[in-house]
Amino acid sequence: MLQRILDSEPDLSPSQIAHIQQQLYQDRNTLARLRQELVLCLSDITIVGVEKTQGIQFFSINGQGSGYAPDNSVPLIAQRTLILRVYVDCKRVQQQGPQHLPIHISGSVIVDRIRTNGSVTRVATLKPINGPIAARSSASIDRGDPNHTLNFRVAASDCQGLLRFTVTVFEQGPVVIDDVLGAIYAPRPSERDTWLPGSATTTAAAPAAFSLKVHGRFEPVPTFRVQAVLVHYTGGGQNLPAPTGFDFADTLEYVLKTFPIGRLEFEDCIEIDFDKNLSTCGGGCGPGFEGPGGLMVILKDLDDSSDRPAIRVALIPSDARMCVGGCGNKNIAAAQDGRGATLAQEMGHALDRKHAPYAPGWEQEEPPFPQYGDYPLGSIGEYGFDVVTSEVYDPNTSHDFMSYGSDRWVSPHTYVGLRNEIVERFSDASFAGLADGRFSPSGDPSQETLFLSFRVNRDGSVEVHPSFHLPARAQPPDHTSTSDVSCELLDGKGQVLGFHRCRARGSHVDPDGPHIDFHEAIPWVDEATAIRFLRNKEVLHLHDIEALAPTVKLPASGLRSSEQRLTLKWEGHHPERAVTYLVRYSRDAGRTWRVVAVNSSKSECVLRQRQLPGGEQCLLQVVASSGIRTHVAQTKPFSVPSEPRSATILSPKSTSETTSTGQALLRGGAFSSDYGLGAPEDVVWSSNVDGVLGRGFELIADGLSEGAHTITLTAPDGQGGVATASAVLRVVLPD
Template identity: 30%
Template sequence: MEIRETSLLFPETEGEGPVTASTTLSFPRRVRRVAAGIAGYTARFEDNEDHHLGRLEVEVSGRVDDDDDTIVNVRGVFGLRDWSNEWDDPYSGVIDVAVLAELSPVSTPQPGDARGDLIIVDAESSQVIQHFRSSDHLAPPNVFPDNSIRLIASKPTIVRLYPDYDASSGLPVIASLNGELVVEGNGTVTTLSAAEVITPRRDVATDRGNRGHTLNFVIPENLCLGTLTLRGKIFDQSDPTQFSEEFTRTITFDTQPALRIMAVGIEYTGDDIVDDATDTDLAAPSEADFVDVFDFTDTLYPIPDVEITTYQTMEYDGATISDISNGCDELGDMRDAVGDLRGDSDDIVYGLFNVGVDTGSVGGCGGGGVGVGRIGNGGTAAHEVGHALGRKHAPCDNVTRCAQPLNTDGGYPDYSGYDSDSIGEYGVDPRTWYARVIDPANGHDFMGYSGGDWVSPYTYKALMGAIPIPDAGGAAFSTARASVPRRRDNEWIRVKQPKLFLRLDIDRTGNVVVHPSFHFPAHPRPLPSTPTDYTIEFVDEEQRVLSSTCLNTDDDCCCGCGCGEGATCRSVRIRQAVAFPTDAKEMRLLRCDELVDSWPIPDPPHVEVEVDCNGKYEEYHKENQVTIRWTVSDYDSTDPEATSDDRGPWALVQWRDRSGTWRGCAPRTRENEVTVARSSLGTEKEIHVRVLVTTGIATGVGEWSGPCGELAEPSSPGAPQVDIVAVPRGENRAELTTNPRAVVVGPRIGKRGNIRWHGSDGGELGRGRTLDLSRLPVGQTVVTASVVGAEDQVAPSHWLLERTGHNRFFVLSGDQHPDDPCAPPDDPDDGGHDHPNNGDSEEEDSDNEYEKG
């Protein structure tokens, strides 16, 4: 007699009942008789109101399929009503089902036939996190259908096959189980081998948290497109003629835009530095540092790629020592300075500072499309970009495990007894060749502070709709835009319209400070996460209201009730793009419809711009300088700072890229000129710059366009090159715990091409950004990552890697051999340690940071 367990999910329902749900179970041979019983159930009213229970209906049944007698169809009926006996309340539930099946006797298989005691019962498809058999460890409303988290195109996918093996069948015993997965689609057929051999067991004994209980396969990103048909087969490791019936599953990938990042390396020139900090410790991080720090974000986010769209540097001399109990604290000002560089771009702007900067207990700050963080902290980068995209903190219920952050997400799910910021579901790490499993018992959402960073289904699904979609400018842009449904009625047309990028602070006593703000056309920007009871409105000369906008903040516990009933409001920090009528003559701040303060809006000043290109622009990375100067007339300031000394009004300098997007090339300044590297103004021969000058609110604009130097030859030093990340640098022999990832680093190129990996013999090891280490032969291999199909020449990258007989992987760094980066080190000793291959222990994530903003 076979015993199988399954569950039936009944999502939220209102206005009807009882409702039905069904599933199927497969068995390795013919089912003679079957019975289904209720093993347990969960029922709840979704509106969380108190009800006098009226009637609960729970029913299950099982029957052998008419067309295939190895399949059992399970059906359930569920209904819940309160005392009114009407279906007027939303309800949901889960029924746990036990199925008893009497199977035909096992017979010795004929040559070429499958064994009758071995079967693949199910498959889990996951890229980072997935719903699968959720009812085994979660309760409604956190139970979702299996494999219901959508898969993202061009992102590596892990498929876990769940075997069921009856060792008591009388057939020769299988001690070790192996398998293969045939992936068919997009005109190709690829056969993948299982990452590890496992010990077979009954499905009811399978622990999803143990990778050694399933046969795991990594589908490389270059195959993860469109619709794929998967055909899996498992077999005796010692005798492949002893195998299971083929298991078939179809999976589909959805197109998502890349996460586009404007990278800003921050050179710190202020006073808040750590002891013994050197100039190197305060220098601006390089573009390669951004590639490294965003590797973790690339893994966790529902995106195909993190794309560094621009790279530039800036100086910052403000205070940075911060207290996490005050949110971002001083780092909020650094974030504002970096945010000036965003212009009208929809890209996320991220500033990276070096290890010598003392930031107290805050490691980063994010919000409003902007983030800053420390070099090397991948968890912080993922966290702050989450804030930049509007995500709040995951809650903390234990201060001995995590900090209790401000701006906590009140909607974060309560995952059935796990930590308050648990990921809830089981995650998988596609960076590892053996498919590391992350357990919800110790895996925490990266938007919290507990360490063990991973991502919950709640955060992952929310981010799917939060990634900015590029507007125009190439195939990547048009593909992402095409995936967005267009309204036939043209109810909303996405165009740039005048926005005032308002910076306004209100302290707890009600004092208001409007910092110099600029207005220029931009697309709609997401609102900060927390509403306030403040409103900004603009009026014309006749005091008619032209527009009114409710103000939001990225802080929480702000206005209205403070931090509890009757509590005094803390300070309110507003950084919001508000609609700006160009004929406005006054700006008013209201709280609950009562006037708090007002400011006149004069005519904008007149701005004239001139550019000195300072000679030829010969190479991308040489310090060719461009000086941009401006003069201002007809200036009538409402900004008290502008008249406090002899310096001029505040100005922003921006440049226009090939897609028509304006981006900042220097922080705001009160000087009348800036000098920037020619490379920060794009790679086109002709440049377009503009200078915005503000009176405090009214903004004047001056523009300049023209040729400015000559471009570098594509083959010259400093042209784009392939860089391999997730590979330790500067060590003679370092172990690899994750698959290497290659990216193109350097000036922006047109068509980015495709990355190919080749071994010492010239044979192809794989395609796409990630190299599957399991493809390496035992011994040392010179691995080359190169780009094919790009418009510009891209220099390849070479590394000497080693695979031991114990399935451990090492990078043999060539740093000590400057003439030959692939020359082996002097001592390639293996060390004799066995890599865990039974799934009983999992490595901790190395990107855990406590100091986040």
């Protein structure tokens, strides 16, 4: 009737037309709701919700969920595996008596990509990874049981852009089919899906089947860069070999499951010798980590003197005796081999995440951790889901990995916070800001910067540790809270050349402890002769800067190369002070630098050529510090051949693994320092038994045939060839 009025009355005023259109919209919504209720009443089987999770998600059913935010409001990350948990209500279960045979539910999902021009492309048709499941009423669904929902896995390589999921569920079992009315279903607002006009429909096409269309939009997140620092540990009377790159990848697996990472890229991996005692406690993480020459100091120097943003992660042998499990600070983290949850916490600190509470009386840090409903303090707040194993983490017993609680997983608070920090830290806009000087007060993208390390003791005394100054790209804005400590650069007449307010960093900083360590980046002025340290404007210490910088002499013969190794030796000297060194490498005539050796008192460096990206104008640079003043010497240009990508399979292992489920996690890729990691769609997995399995850096292969499989990964090597790796997998299916 209202539509007829609009069509037949040309003299209606704009306000009358708007009122009628609004009434039409409301009436159509009411009709859609009535149709929905009719479908739900007449259908024996209905979908009451679809949870879209990549590890953690807001969702509420039967009081299971925090209700802290709308359903499915944790953002979806591009190139990250997605699980659709389909919640099914079966009325027939309530109607039948105890003598009826059990009913089971199965289903399928059709995945379509909707492009910006409106075209639709078929991506995949999925079977459930756990079906069929026992039918039940919606009131009896336990969100903590993975087999109370039909679960569908969407491959990471498919999770990009806008996807439409057509979810169909149906009964399997000895049931009687009655006629049922087909109807159109409009989505409930609480489902918070990305609905497209005219496409959100559900059809009860048969009494034992039900279909629902939902959508997911995947947000691109910058590539997450990690540099592995493998520690050969000789401290505390031990002599433990460094973990391997495969050990690092295994320990990182927990991080990959819980961090909002779509694409991971490894920087070059380096190995260091470390002889400080990590088992000595006191002063935050302990002097072995944060004292002079400590592991965190080495990592900080490594980060300060490298051009490419990355999280520098030290992996310590699993048998090392340690006072704490690990340590983390901005851009740097350290943990023991095999302790994935600890590494996740320390890498969280590297991305400025604070500790989460885990017991009453825990002092909250800013910003405060949310209280999720009636769940315990520090709970993950929602039901976590391991997309590889289908293990569910119960918020009644599972704590956020940024806490010291039990059965740790990730909360929405930490997950979204990490996503925001990764976007800011690694985005192209941040790189552009670094390159064009946008974040530098002077606008100079390579401002000479003093990387100053010092300790303030409880009594106010100050110890200055070996520091250096280099041309360095300015950093993006630092959100770490400032402390009451500051420092000034002074000239020979005591005039202030520069002022800097220091920041309180570190995951274990105790303001009432015996000391606090600082690592600051300060614009350097050559005329500086002293550094004045202050606390709340009270002078704590005046440190005289040595008058002379050290000298470094490189051999006239240059580098010595043998069996894919480069050896560089030099002579360093200072008349009064000890000299410490770091060595940097450039493939592009000094435009960018990466550190290859750090915090060394030795005047020699041995490098493996395979770890160095190739180029025709390569340089090695020795940076020598006598405390503050720094001297730089570099080699003449030399060439290093480019290396093609080398393929690596991280899972399954190279030795035979066995699965009894017909399902296997495939993880790997092809990398070289010259050509990087490549695109995920270029990585192809295949089996000599079942043929092509899929694409991507990570793939969960379902429905594998019984028997021995040779799993092969292939990817372009960057030089026109193909990089290949293989592993053996044995599938033994239950009888």
